[in-house]
Amino acid sequence: MANASKQIGVFPQNRKVCMFVPDDIEILLCTEAIDMRKGADGLAGLVRDILQDEPLSRKLFVFQSKRKDRVKILYWHYNGFAVWSKRIQQGKFNFPAGTTGGMTLRRTALRMILEGVDLKTLSQQLHRTA
Secondary structure (H helix, E strand, O other), rough: OOEEEEEEEOOOOHHOHHHHHHHEOOEEEEEEOOOOOOOOOOOHHHHHHHOOOOOOEEEEEEEEEOOOOEEEEEEEOOOOEEEEEEEEEOOOOOOOOOOEEEEEEHHHHHHHOEEEEEHHHHHHHHHHOO
């Protein structure tokens, strides 16, 4: 069972697990900033309108705020929508730039974003050392 799920975010010193993501789940990032007052139904509408996808599918849909200090993740959980959210106190989430609409993320990229890693800077540093 431990292999079926992996941690996305963990509080400092691994005290509490924030979220588990199955190995085989697809993750879609909405590259447009959204109104974070939206709940599950509003986010499901954005999945249909912006991401052109079905919110009842077995996928995670990731949304970001205009200030990039908040993130919401919508997913269908057995018999209803679930929304996971995070707001950081300082700084901002470093989401990758993409085309209008959405883009697919790997699970490791989502985990790093939620932990505050700047993927663009990390990529530049890796290319310099290669």
